[in-house]
Amino acid sequence: MKDEIRKHMRKKREQLSESERKQASKQVARWLETLLKEDMLIASYRAFRAELEILPSAKGTWCYPRVLDETHMEMIVPDDFRRGRYGIEEPIGKSVDPKQIDIILVPLLAYDEKGYRIGYGKGYYDRYLKKCSALKIGVAYCFQKVADTWPHDLDVKLDLILTPAGITRV
Template sequence: MHKKDIAKEMLRKRSNLSSEEALRYQSVIYETCLGVLKTARHVGIYVSFNDEVDTHHLIQTLLDSKIRVSVPKIEGSVMNFYEIESLTQLEPGHFGVHEPITRALTNPDCIDFMIVPLLAFNRSGYRVGYGKGYYDTYLKDINPYKIGIAYDFQEVAIEFQEGHDIALDAIVTNEGIIHVKK
């Protein structure tokens, strides 16, 4: 199965998830993520969009806990992260995704945990994203603890990774944590 086919199937499955199920699953994912991030000093995290696992509550909790938070912004063909101090520092940007309006560019080496969006994942820690390669490019020269968050049904039992793909260290789902062995 090709990555584009996997992505299409997972977009369909995510959109078919009821609001009640999504809230229940997200609550478990949120609590599990907080446990994983208990030693975090600076978290890079995507701002959820459409049917993705919601990150807004997690971002707010991290900010309230005085953990530094940086979110991505697409600038031309490059993704950079900017530190925010409030969710009010976000506005619609590329693809309609909320992006930071701050000018506090984050040094990539300062991020100790990175929460990465995904459409699908496998047990080897690889993910199917949205096909632009922004995260793989950003992560290729740095080494934060990389966490994907997803619903358990987004797991696929095939190896689809390519040479440029960056593996995650863990995937947090509504069924728990999958630690990737490297």
């Protein structure tokens, strides 16, 4: 079932025009700005496969994921970026302690009203989120909400969902 949802949501995202994606990303940026403060460490992601693009704010220090191996990632404050293992731009720079992160923005393919998500299926984010005490925010288009994600013991619940329509506590 999760694989079917992944396939359906990827297709739906890819059907959006570039203009629709840019407009949705701008809306998300406006909502996100209301949550940020100057002294925060914000973990984000680099948009991939028609994900909502997170436009870095002037507020806070930003860091991004770098894949370490088949199961783990770290967050890096970037000096630069390079193409990584899955074709996603990854940062080159200094690693940060997961416990120092204030907000982590999490990409997803689907989410439910309980705050669980369906990602790409490798578990990188769920393993990393277990190390964080950060506010965990899933970033999604409105159409990515589903009735159930069938979470299991390894899945980490999100605190908020951020969509172009607003911020929802879950």
